[in-house]
Amino acid sequence: MRYIKHEDSQLHFAQTDKPALKDNEVLIAVAAIGVNRADCLQRQGKYPASKGDSEILGLECAGTIVEQGSAVSGDWLNKRVFALCAGGAYSEYVAVDAVQVMSLPDEMTMAEGAAISEVYLTAFSALFQFGQLKAGQTALIHAGASGVGGAAIQMAKRAGAQVVITAGSDEKCEHAKQLGADHTINYKTTDFVEYFKANNLQANTIVDPVSGSYLNKNAAVAAMDCQIVMLAFLDARFAEVDFARLLSKRISFHASTLRNRSIEFKRDLKEQFISRFYDDLANGLFDCNIYKTLNWQEANEAHRILDNNENSGKVVMLVE
Template sequence: MKYISHESGNLVLSDTRKPQLKNHEVLVKVAAIGVNRADCMQRQGKYPAPKGDSPILGLECAGTVVELGNEVDKSWLDKRIFTLCAGGAYSEYVAVDAKQLMELPDDVTMVEGAAISEVYLTAFGALFELGKLQHGQTALIHAGASGVGGAAIQMAKSAGATVVITAGSDEKCQHAKSLGADHTINYKNTDFVDYMQSHNLTANVIVDPVAGSYLNKNAQVAAMDCQIIMLAFLDGRFAEVDFAALLRKRISFHASTLRNRSIDFKRQLRDDLVERFYNDIASKNYDFNVYKTLPWTQAQEAHAILERNENAGKVVLLIE
């Protein structure tokens, strides 16, 4: 099969063998691939695949099941699916744990399907599994125009929450507003602490891929018993923390990643998302937030778009 190699930091088409299936896996013929910052970091040598995962890039895809492991329900054969992958999605074929598959509805395209799994599962885990977001509460979502941000906005609104986001341009703020955000803050010209305090807003749940200097600022706008979920550290890995502010508001701080979770954790997260939000996904009640679709031969440009922080939403690679 063809796959995209990332040796020496360059993304080029190469050849390799199709993956060998384990009993619990299916073979997916890949149609479209969601591009994530983790892929860029892995290409740069900063985020190696966990032990046992495919060394090939790619954490999510949409495609068609073409082969089944011995323990897999036969009904999955020939079905259109979208799914997380334990690496390997930048390929014509990828082996996937069958219990993480989600059926792709007929009127959802492969491109849209490829833009769902990683961001919706990440946002769902942050907002609801860790954040315990409830109807009537307020969610503060940093990087609100990102793929995870777009998913978080729409699920939080479905749950009856007020949504505040930060983003780096007026265009990205407008994009987030079009997805349902109630308050949008361009952090380039407005301090989010000043904005929230002047609008009498406090956050019950904060989803934060920025970290660094944002930790103390988050504490300033946190409600009592706020849950802060850190997904990355775009502002840097070190910060000086005012622990008194955390204690005063009984703030809970969670550092969360999805890629290195156990297979059982990912299965349960998938089941919980399907139970609560699959009908909204299947009914296309959500905008799947695709910023740009490129042929997979242009994977290098797809990574460059993310690294320039250009995108408002997901970049998807289409296998021609």
């Protein structure tokens, strides 16, 4: 099969064997691939695949099942699906744990399916598993115009929460507002701590891929018993921490990644997401938030867009 190889921080096509299926897996003929910042970091040599996972890039895809393992229950052959992948999605075929596969609604395109799994499951885990967000509360979502940010906005609103986001331009703030954000803050022109004070806001759940200098600022806007969920450290790896403020507000801090979670965790996460939001997704209540769709021959351009932080929403590649 063809796949996209990363070498010296560049992407190009190469040939390899199809994945050998385990008993619990299905083989997906990939039609569309969701592009994520983790892919860019792996291309740069900064985020290697977890032990035992495919070295090929790609954490989510949509496609058609063409083979299934002996322990897989039900008949999945020829079914349209979307799925979270343990790497390997930048290819014509990818093997995926069958329990993590989700049926793609007839009304949704392959491109839309490829834009869901990684960002929606990441956002769901941050907001509800660790963030404990409830109706009537306030969620602060940093990088609100990103793929994860857009998913988090929509699920938080569907759950009955108030949503405040930060983003790096007025255009990105407007994009987040269109997805349902109640308050949008351009962090380049407005300090979000001052905005919270001026608008009498406090955050119950904070989803933060920035970290660094944001840690103490998050604590400043946090409500009592706030849950801060760190997904990355785009600002800085290290920071000085005001522990007195964390203690006085009983703030809980969670550092979470999805890629290196156990298969059991990912299965449970998928089931929780399906139980709560799949019908909304299938009924068109969520925007899949696609910024641009490219042919997979344009993989370097797809990564350039993410490297330069140009996108509001997801970049998807079609396998043609």
